[in-house]
Amino acid sequence: MLLQNKICLVTGASKGIGKAICTLFANEGARVVMTGRNLESLNTLAAGLPHHSSPHLVFEMDVTKEDEIIKVFKELHEQKIFINCIVNNAGVMEDATLQMVKTEVIHKIYNTNVFGTILPSQHSIKAFLRNRGGSVINLSSIIGTNGNHGQSIYGSSKSAIIGFTKSLSKELAPLSIRVNAIAPGFIDTDMTRGMDEKFYEKNLKSIGMRRLGTAEDVARVALFLASDLSEYVTGQVIGVDGGMII
Amino acid sequence: MENNQIENDQMENAQKLVNSFHEALGINVSLIVDSLAYQTVPEWDSISHMILISQLEEDFSVSLETDDVIDLSSFAKAKEILIKHGLIF
Numbered sequence: 001m002l003l004q005n006k007i008c009l010v011t012g013a014s015k016g017i018g019k020a021i022c023t024l025f026a027n028e029g030a031r032v033v034m035t036g037r038n039l040e041s042l043n044t045l046a047a048g049l050p051h052h053s054s055p056h057l058v059f060e061m062d063v064t065k066e067d068e069i070i071k072v073f074k075e076l077h078e079q080k081i082f083i084n085c086i087v088n089n090a091g092v093m094e095d096a097t098l099q100m101v102k103t104e105v106i107h108k109i110y111n112t113n114v115f116g117t118i119l120p121s122q123h124s125i126k127a128f129l130r131n132r133g134g135s136v137i138n139l140s141s142i143i144g145t146n147g148n149h150g151q152s153i154y155g156s157s158k159s160a161i162i163g164f165t166k167s168l169s170k171e172l173a174p175l176s177i178r179v180n181a182i183a184p185g186f187i188d189t190d191m192t193r194g195m196d197e198k199f200y201e202k203n204l205k206s207i208g209m210r211r212l213g214t215a216e217d218v219a220r221v222a223l224f225l226a227s228d229l230s231e232y233v234t235g236q237v238i239g240v241d242g243g244m245i246i
Numbered sequence: 247m248e249n250n251q252i253e254n255d256q257m258e259n260a261q262k263l264v265n266s267f268h269e270a271l272g273i274n275v276s277l278i279v280d281s282l283a284y285q286t287v288p289e290w291d292s293i294s295h296m297i298l299i300s301q302l303e304e305d306f307s308v309s310l311e312t313d314d315v316i317d318l319s320s321f322a323k324a325k326e327i328l329i330k331h332g333l334i335f
Contacts (some may be wrong), residue, residue: 070311122312124306129300163279 001029001235002227004052007083009033009065009076011120012090013039016189017139021087021222022068026050028223033083035061036090037070057081063090063116064108073123082127085135085226088117088161093191095150095199106153118164125177133176137225138165139218140181140237146246150199158183162237169235176233180225185241188212208243217242255334259306263324263335264306282320298316306333 001237008025012018013034022032025037026049033058034042042058049056059072076083093111094105121136128134143151162181169179186203192212195203204212218240224230225238252254267278271289285289290298299315302308302324311316318324324333 013289060301074309077303125296126300126303126310130304173291 001027002223002229005029005089006085006226007031007033007081008085008087008226009035009083009120009124010087010089010172011035011116014038014045016191017184017187017215017218018028018087018089019045020219022056024216024219024223025226026056028227030085030226031056033057033059033076033081035059035063035173037062041044041063057238063088063120064111065184066119069119069123074125076127082130083134084128084131085122085127085137086097086124087121087137087226088141089139090116091139091191092160093151095154095195097150097151098212101153108155109153110160113154114160114164117161121164121168122178125172128177129175130171134178134225135230136165136168136172136177136179137222138179140165140180140183142185142241142244142246143240145183145237145239148246165237166235172235178230180230180233180235181237182218182221182225183237183239183241184218185239185244187240188214194232203244205240206245208245211242213240213242252334259328259335262305263302263321263328266301267298267321267324267326270294270301278321280325281320283320293323302328306331308333 003025003056008030010022013022014036022034022045029052031054034046036042039060046056061068061072084143087233090112094109095136117138123160140161143155144162147155160185165179165181172179174238186207221238247260253315264278265312271294273289299310303310304309318327329335
C-alpha cells in the first residue's frame with residue numbers, strides 16, 4: 001500500500017474529487033483527516049472507509065473561516081496527530097463574464113479557492129516539520145493554466161494557486177516539503193453537472209479522449225503526489241484533462 | 247507552588263530553551279543569549295526559523311500561532327512568548 005503510516009488531510013472531502021481522494025487514500029493505507037462544511041456527509045463517508053491502525057478523523061471546517069482552520073490544526077496538535085500530506089481540494093466555481101460578476105461573488109471565489117488553499121497550507125507546515133517532510137497538493141484547474149471565456153474570476157483564482165504552488169515549493173524544498181498542483185480538465189462532478197448545457201457540450205467536444213474525466217482520475221494523481229513515488233517531485237502542475245484543448 | 251519549585255522550573259525551562267535553540271539552529275551554546283536575534287547570525291535564517299518553531303512546540307508541548315511565529319524575533323522574545331503560553335522563566 002502506497003500510503004501506509006501516512007496521515008493525510010483533505011479539504012472539501014465530502015463529495016466529488018475530495019471524496020474520491022479520501023476513498024483512494026484510505027484504500028492505500030492512509031489515515032485520512034476529512035474536513036468540510038457538511039459534517040453528516042463526512043461522517044457517512046468516514047464510516048464506509050477501511051481503516052488500518054487508527055480511525056479516520058472528521059472535522060467540520062469551512063476553509064473561508066480562519067478560526068475553524070486554526071481550531072482543527074490545534075486539535076490535531078493536541079492529539080499529537082502530525083499530518084504528512086494536505087490536499088487543498090475545497091473550491092467553488094461560478095461563471096459569468098466580468099461585467100456580470102458581483103463583488104461578493106469575486107470575494108467568495110477568492111476566499112474559498114485562494115485563501116482556502118493558502119491558510120490550511122500555512123498551518124500544516126509545522127506538522128510536516130515534525131515529520132521531517134511532507135506533501136502539499138493543491139487543486140488548480142485547466143482554466144487556471146489556459147483561461148476560458150466567462151471564467152476570469154474562477155480562472156484567475158486557480159492561476160493564483162499555481163503561483164502559490166511554485167513559490168512555496170521553492171521555499172519549502174530545503175525542508176523536504178514538496179508542493180505540487182493538479183490541474184483537472186472537465187471532470188464529472190456536481191460542480192460541472194451544474195453547468196449550462198451548451199457550455200457542457202462545448203467542453204466535452206474539446207476533450208481529445210472524448211469523455212469527461214472522473215474524480216478517480218484525479219485521485220490517482222493525488223495518490224502519486226502524496227506517496228513516496230513522487231519524493232523528488234516538487235513545484236509541478238500536473239494536468240489531468242484527457243487532452244482537453246481550451 | 248513553593249519558591250524552590252518555582253526556581254527549579256525556571257532553571258529547567260531556561261536550560262531547555264537554550265537546548266532547543268542549539269538543537270534547531272545548530273548554534274554554539276555560548277552565543278545563545280537574550281540579544282540573539284533572527285537573521286543576525288547565518289544559522290538563524292527563515293528555514294531554520296521554522297525548524298526552531300517546531301522544536302519549541304515539541305520541547306515545551308505548546309502550539310504556537312502564526313502571530314507567535316512572526317513575533318519570535320529573538321531569544322528574549324522566545325521567553326516572552328513561552329511565558330504567554332503558561333511557562334515560567
